[in-house]
Amino acid sequence: MSDGIHARSISILSLGHLCNDVYQGIVPALLPFLVVHRGLSYEAVSALVFAFNLSSAIVQPLFGHLSDRKPMAWLLPAGVLTAGAGVALVGVAPNYPTVFALLLLSGIGVAAFHPEGSRYANYVSGGMRARGMSLFTVGGNLGFALGPVLATVLLSRFGMIGTLPTIATGAFAAVLLAIEMPKMARFRAVYTKRVAASGSLGHDAWWPFARLSVFLVVRAFATFGLMTFIPLYEMKVHGLAPGAAGMMLSVLLAGSAAGTLASGWLADRFGRRAVLTTAMAIVVVLLPFFINAAGMLEAGALAVLIGAVLFGSMTPAVVLGQEYLPNRIGAASGMTLGLSISLGGLGVPVLGAIADAHGLHTVMYAIVGLAVAATLVTVTLPSPRAAQQRLATPAPAPAR
Numbered sequence: 001m002s003d004g005i006h007a008r009s010i011s012i013l014s015l016g017h018l019c020n021d022v023y024q025g026i027v028p029a030l031l032p033f034l035v036v037h038r039g040l041s042y043e044a045v046s047a048l049v050f051a052f053n054l055s056s057a058i059v060q061p062l063f064g065h066l067s068d069r070k071p072m073a074w075l076l077p078a079g080v081l082t083a084g085a086g087v088a089l090v091g092v093a094p095n096y097p098t099v100f101a102l103l104l105l106s107g108i109g110v111a112a113f114h115p116e117g118s119r120y121a122n123y124v125s126g127g128m129r130a131r132g133m134s135l136f137t138v139g140g141n142l143g144f145a146l147g148p149v150l151a152t153v154l155l156s157r158f159g160m161i162g163t164l165p166t167i168a169t170g171a172f173a174a175v176l177l178a179i180e181m182p183k184m185a186r187f188r189a190v191y192t193k194r195v196a197a198s199g200s201l202g203h204d205a206w207w208p209f210a211r212l213s214v215f216l217v218v219r220a221f222a223t224f225g226l227m228t229f230i231p232l233y234e235m236k237v238h239g240l241a242p243g244a245a246g247m248m249l250s251v252l253l254a255g256s257a258a259g260t261l262a263s264g265w266l267a268d269r270f271g272r273r274a275v276l277t278t279a280m281a282i283v284v285v286l287l288p289f290f291i292n293a294a295g296m297l298e299a300g301a302l303a304v305l306i307g308a309v310l311f312g313s314m315t316p317a318v319v320l321g322q323e324y325l326p327n328r329i330g331a332a333s334g335m336t337l338g339l340s341i342s343l344g345g346l347g348v349p350v351l352g353a354i355a356d357a358h359g360l361h362t363v364m365y366a367i368v369g370l371a372v373a374a375t376l377v378t379v380t381l382p383s384p385r386a387a388q389q390r391l392a393t394p395a396p397a398p399a400r
Helices: 007-038 042-069 075-092 096-123 129-198 206-238 242-270 272-291 296-312 314-324 329-345 348-358 360-379 384-392
Strands: none
Touching (some): 007 042, 007 075, 007 096, 007 129, 096 129, 096 314, 096 329, 129 242, 206 272, 206 296, 206 314, 206 360, 242 272, 242 296, 242 314, 272 314, 272 360, 296 314, 314 329
């Protein structure tokens, strides 16, 4: 197996990730159109997003566990095509239960793609796993950002049937992935042979992985909190109109692509844990400056930097999870990309209650507190090598 990244395979995986996660961006953008065209209540459309995200979160670790036991590369094209079909058919669904079922199905499709996508990003990256994972991850970031744009353009022009053309994205990715599958399967075969020759991948370090999962939950809590309250905070503090305030969220996300790519290179050079801790510490330093920014230019510049380091922390975390559980790469990916993040997202209503009771300024500082807590957890994480050495060292015999 080459020590470098296989450019074609990682490019197709990243493009597949973009096409898969574009549906995660489309779903929230569908909500205003469902309210207007179908007369759904806010509670009803909120339940749709909850169902989509929850189905994806719960199923991802299951797909990861199954693919650890048996090669399931077919989940890559099948997952992205299923995700696309579910969203595409929403516009012609006859009633609310059908819309609910279709988005549930789409969430399962999104979930099917991620563990295998992360696994093969690991396999095709040789000795540059963090760099390869950053290329894979940035595809997902771009897809999530492009989803609302695609949905808004199509549905504004064609109404609800504008969801139908979105299937083209999933179908295109499915064809590319299906064509590339035989080549990527060879990477898994080479990886398996290398493991067989060496005798073992090492031990699964579950306790460090559990701490990493705690970090990811708290980080997701802070991230979803920022994405929820930054527009509201800008409306309150700088008196922006809703559309302009929403642009600040786009500015935050704009920094994510550069941060994700840079974090992969840095993590391969300086270590996953060092980059993870440094990134979160920078978030802790920058957030109070953002909260107290005097004007839009200053706030925008800080938002780009915060987005870069906050979203950039994800790449080393995913690779670290795979290295903690070398025998369960799929399950590790499903947990880090799916369940842990979604559990963090479920905490946002708590921040909403704080905002209602004490104001937006207080809730922004609560998010700073979450970033501090996440940073402290990263300090407790051992390097994968140290975790392996600790597990390989036999416990001393009890004194007699």
